[in-house]
Amino acid sequence: MPDIKKIFGKNVRTYREAKNLSQEQLADLCGLHRTYISHVECGKRNVSVENIQKIAQALRVKISDLFAGADAKKNK
């Protein structure tokens, strides 16, 4: 099973950087702490749906965008 925390965190970082936001700026937009965002991006946090929603809205992406690469490929 792929490490969902790492995949999620990597996607957050990718979108944050693409929007030229610092971790602190993203944290402010989400109403979360900068260190929390840092830990999320490093795959150290088992983020909950409410925070997933906050992060997606702050980044102006769809929630599903933050799970890109999370689903194992299937033949069929």
Place this chain on the structure above:
Amino acid sequence: MPDIKKIFGKNVRTYREAKNLSQEQLADLCGLHRTYISHVECGKRNVSVENIQKIAQALRVKISDLFAGADAKKNK
């Protein structure tokens, strides 16, 4: 902001019923408790990414499927 816990829970219920699984069967497939699944479906649980992944895999759906309807529509 839409209630992400309720949307997520409703999607879990929809897919579970479509697969003709009881809450207990889904719980067993996920390695979670039946009451936990029940609370998730009722939108009472702020589910974490690790459990989201377990539920998606047990239902054999993509994680993004469980967030259907979660993203606000945008005019653009």
